[in-house]
Amino acid sequence: MTVTIAEELLLLAYSEDEGKQLVSSTQLDPALCGAILAELAVNDRIELSDKTVTVKDRAPLGDDELDGVLDRIAAEGRERKPVWWVQKLMSGKPRRRLLTRLVERGVLAEQRGKVLGIFTTTRWPEADGSVEANVRERVASALAGADPDPRTAVLIALLHAAKIDRKVFPGASKERVKQIAEGAWAADAVAKTIAAINAAMMAAVTSAAVAASTAATS
Template sequence: MLLAEDLLLLLTDDETGKLAASGTEVDVALGGALLVELALKGRVDVAGANDRVREGRLVVRNPDPTGDGELDEALTLVVEREGKKPQSVVTRLGKRARVRLYQRLVERGVLRVEADRILGIFPTHRWPSNDAAHESSVRTALLTALREGAAAEARTGALISLLHALNAVHKTVAPDSLGLSETELEASAKRIAEGDWAAKAVRQAIDSINAAVIAATSSAVIVGGGGGSS
């Protein structure tokens, strides 16, 4: 399961099938999750002082296919836009990714799709849970990390970092389930987002990507935001 799919599951209410954050914000975060996964796999990095592209821009370390169609499509886009700022690539990666990821989760039996209409006119979809086993295992790792204030492995650290960038940790985890206040929960997420849970190269890439997610999300909200579940 992709990191972006785990993020989308956490941000989608199991009962209503609706998002816990605005569609615009989620789309940006999903683009960030795809880029983070490419970084974790050693395919993409943020350029250093002596790289072939300008420092701080995206550089491709390994263009070989990952074996996952969605991730390979993301890698192709990054290859085409090598040398660009992470923010611009995150935004591009997030466009239309949400519905494709939802459809993958439906095909795997994790979610089901329910068609509806807003005001009886405008078509929309909801994506309630069909099999919560995978999400439950992801959530268990998330809760353990947040309770301890540290991530045991990079994937959980990346997921919490993305949720923190969205300011959505409290929307996916009930603070009282951990015996924490909302302030304490956010503080724990912040420690993890800034923590030393990844190798140096991956850490640098994820720091830049998370900054891009925050910046792109802020820009989208200022322009007009977005919403909806499909």
């Protein structure tokens, strides 16, 4: 089964049995939107730098979520920074759509309930663990020393930036994670993509944290 980098991120970001988030939405959502941009870059549809997101090729990839974002970037009419696009995509709440898509494919289950009989909750436990198992195997191999392909390198960088790596791969070498996440080993295009996404995520997480703090004290 083919899944996107964003969907791979989601599978690792939720506990397998209980289907609960392992990190806060403030960390997860910027990473998820960064994953969408990174996948477009890895597939040579856009080019990422610290200052701009530039469309290189408008040919669709055959994925509704990715193609929709590519069309939005192309239609924007002016170049924007990666962080601008991360924040823009976050406002569209792609996490729910991608989780629902994984349910429709039989990878996850959707379980709704209530807390204290009032507040509605939704959990997303695994229905088919083989997809995540394949992702874990690929990531674990790279963390153990194998050369990662661009998709895997981007995924590890996203996991590290969102602090998911510590929960999912607690025994991994911190030095190896940092090496991959910084992209110094990679070809220039991949390294630029990782650097731009890391910077955009950091800015988006900081902005979201400030907004949440302001709302809590107002």
